[in-house]
Amino acid sequence: MSNEFDYGTGRRKNATARTRLYAGSGQITVNGRPYDEYFPRKTLQMIIRQPLELVKMLEKFDIKVNVAGGGMSGQALAVRHGISRALLEIDADMRPALKKAGFLTRDARKKERKKYGQRGARARFQYSKR
Numbered sequence: 001m002s003n004e005f006d007y008g009t010g011r012r013k014n015a016t017a018r019t020r021l022y023a024g025s026g027q028i029t030v031n032g033r034p035y036d037e038y039f040p041r042k043t044l045q046m047i048i049r050q051p052l053e054l055v056k057m058l059e060k061f062d063i064k065v066n067v068a069g070g071g072m073s074g075q076a077l078a079v080r081h082g083i084s085r086a087l088l089e090i091d092a093d094m095r096p097a098l099k100k101a102g103f104l105t106r107d108a109r110k111k112e113r114k115k116y117g118q119r120g121a122r123a124r125f126q127y128s129k130r
Contacts, residue, residue, distance in 0.1 A: 004023075005020040006086045006087075008021075008086030009085065010083070010084070010085060011078050012074045012078040013069075013074035013107075014069040014110065015068070015074035015075040015078040016067065016068055016069055016078060017079045017081065018065065018067075019064075019065050019082030019083050019085070021087070022063075022064070023062070024061055026060070026062070027062045028062075028063045028065070029063065030067060030079065031066060035048055035065075035079075039072065044076040047076045047079075048079050048080055048083070050080060051080060051084040051103045054098065055098070063083060067079055077107065080103060081104075085104065088104070
């Protein structure tokens with residue numbers, strides 16, 4: 001594997017994915033493991049492949065990803081975001097297709113913090129009038 005790579009950072013909820021694309025044969029490695037082993041659910045595997053399938057470059061790159069934080073779904077979406085951003089570094093002409101599919105938009109929704117004196121972020125203790 002060569003030392004030249006294109007980089008993209010993807011984020012979703014509390015997950016952060018640092019993504020590197022190398023010229024290669026289509027292997028995807030997440031935290032040192034094959035992506036289908038790291039993400040056993042088929043839906044999460046499909047989410048990760050989406051940007052590559054969209055631009056028809058599934059077999060052209062080896063991808064190495066370091067992902068941390070959050071849960072499985074947030075991590076998979078962070079990886080997708082990172083791959084999409086790295087693809088833009090390779091060829092800026094892909095931007096309209098990736099943008100239309102929504103892969104470049106950072107989904108900023110996070111879990112709201114629990115408020116002191118209450119049960120949760122929005123949940124309140126039951127009010128008793130008498």
